[in-house]
Amino acid sequence: MVTVQGVVDRVGPTMLRAVHAAAAPQSVTDVVIAEPGRRNVIAAGDLVLGVAVGGRKDAVDLIRHSRGAAGVLLKQPQAGDKEVLNAAKEAEIAIVEVRQEAAWAQLVWLLRAVLDAAADDESDGDVEQFGDLFRLADAVAAVIDAPVTIEDANSRVLAYSSRQDRTDPARVSTIMGRRVPDDVLARFRSRGVFRQLSKGRSVIFVPAQRDGTLPRLIVPIRMGGELLGSMWAVVDGEVSDERSAAFADTGPVVALHLLRRRARVDAERMRSAELVRAVLSGSTGGRTAAAELGLDEQPHRVIAIDAASEDAADAEGVRLALWERMTRGVGRRPAVADLHGVLYAVVPDKGWTQLREVLSTGEPLVAAGAPVALTDLPLSRSQADETLALLRTGLVGTRLAGYEEVWSSLVLHRVAAASKASGVAELGPLAGLKEMDLDTLYQWLRHPGDPREASRALRIHPNTFRYRMKKIGEVVDLDDPDVRLALLAQLVTLKWA
Structure with missing residues (x-):
């Protein structure tokens, strides 16, 4: 398992900074969001996110309630407050500062990805040199001597190396959002980058752009002709052939790791889906499946x-x-x-x-x-x-x-479905009316005594509505309440079935 400091190191300084270390560091096992007005059940190894913390008192209360957890994540000013840090020392719990511009929702997803990567590392003993994608990104960055991201085929960030402080706003947004932002994607797409990726180029160089985006060196990650993803290095400028070749040579190693990771994720997802199906079907093992799903x-x-x-x-x-x-x-x-x-x-x-x-x-x-x-x-x-x-x-x-x-709409829908099979709508004078007359009659029945509201629903003038209703009244006896009810039942069948 990974410690609090390990999580901070993997997420990187663009989002997290450790401000207080526990005397006895724990392994992190889960992420818990502290909900406003509710006392969450906190377990050993939990990382507690102070999403709802509004001031010093809230932060201190959260830390005391989280005693035994691995750490508490807070934004400034609470993360640097002396009383908050003293409470953390008493509770023997780590405090991590979340950068002000970081979105909590994005951070939750990123932290879970880090914990998944750490779990993968433990369960995959044959991968010694590159235990997880984050360490693999660091190793690739050392080869190319530039900060690197590893992305899947949908431009979602799977891992990134250290030294991201040497990049540009586009890279920072990519890491914080866990995927390449739409505007950045559009710029690279307009330069034909993704077309070159799909064609199998071994290395792609993208020069600096006028908006301040630094040059990129991109390597497609392929296995058996399938594009699994890509690696993006932010470079200073043109890269020598030797460095480009060395960067490209890391592709097969990353591809093996992505295939192994995808197989594991697919297996877990299939198992989870089987459990969900058991729960939804109400099978005899439904309660056991629910427990396994948490x-x-x-x-x-x-x-x-x-x-x-x-x-x-x-x-x-x-x-x-x-x-x-x-x-x-x-x-x-x-x-x-x-x-x-x-x-x-x-x-x-x-x-x-x-x-x-x-x-x-x-x-x-x-x-x-x-x-x-x-x-x-x-x-x-x-x-x-x-x-x-x-x-x-x-x-x-x-x-x-x-x-x-939507219970009222469901009632009408059920009634219409039941009536359609019996041919209810085929009885009486309804078949002789035009479609616009049916719409007019339907709104008249829906808005009894309110022709203005009925005409507004039809987007016609009230006088036009009255004229139409006069013509309908010559065909149908609208003074009979039973006739009105029967017509409404027929029209509901036509409209809702």
């Missing part, structure tokens, strides 16, 4: 996300992006499974508000079942499925909804 007894929701795409590569990219966004939303790896183009996640109900905000900015449809006990997760899944089916119709005018929020 789901506690608090209420959970099942989230269903429409991640289907005709392009398989695009769909995989969407799923990975959603996985990362969900992790930011719940502060840990979510329990996720992909079934028939739908991405299911089991998340604590208390984290739904924050996760909802994270997921609301994307394109995919997102539906949430109601919060339930672990034994009732199959029910929450069926509710999420029904809500997702409703969102797909486009009738509710939103891309994200919870089951309990």
Whole structure:
């Protein structure tokens, strides 16, 4: 396992700085977000993130509550406050300063990546020279004599070397965001960098740009013709052929490591997905699977996300992006499974508000079942499925909804589905009306006694609305309340089925 200082070293000075070391350093095992107004359960080896710390008193209280943890991460001014440091000394806990510009959500993802890399190092005893990607990045940086990032094929940062203080704002943004920012990607794409990567060039040199971006030397990481990722070195200028060749020679070593890492991650993801499927199906081993996934007894929701795409590569990219966004939303790896183009996640109900905000900015449809006990997760899944089916119709005018929020629309949808098979809409005078008359009648029935609101829904003038209704009244007896109810049932069937 890795210590607090080891975590700080791997994350680097652009985001973290150790300000107080514990007398007896611990191995770090997990990351815990200190939530406002709630006492988290803190275990030995936890790194506690003071996200909600608002002042000296909050910081001191958090440190005292976190006694026994590996360390507490705070921003200034709390990280340098004397009373805070004295409390840390009494609690025998390390204090790490988080740089002011660092985003907490990004830091959570980065810390988990560091801990994963450390776990990989322990479980992979045959990799002695390059125990993890961060040490591998340092070794490559020594070869090229320049700071290096190792990125996957989707431009997400997997690891980076030390000496990043010798880089530029684009590199700092890349490391802090754990992926190349969109504007930086656009600039490199316009220069044909990614086209050259896909064509198999061994080394690519990108000169300095007018916006202050320093030169880059890029090496594709390939294995068996497949592009696994790339290495990016920030250099001072033109690089000699010898240095370029030495940089390129490190590619096969990195490729082996990425393949090994991907196989391990894929195996873990498949195992996790199997457990999630067991939980969602309500099988006999569901409770055991829930325990293995780390789901506690608090209420959970099942989230269903429409991640289907005709392009398989695009769909995989969407799923990975959603996985990362969900992790930011719940502060840990979510329990996720992909079934028939739908991405299911089991998340604590208390984290739904924050996760909802994270997921609301994307394109995919997102539906949430109601919060339930672990034994009732199959029910929450069926509710999420029904809500997702409703969102797909486009009738509710939103891309994200919870089951309990759209109950009235679900009632109409169920009624319409049941009525359609019986041919309800084919009875009476409805078939003789034009489509615009059906829309007019539907809004008139929805807004009884309020022609202005009905005409506003149709985006027509109130006089036009009244004229249409006069014509409809010549065909249909609208004075009969039973007729109005029957017409509404028919129109609901046509609109919602």
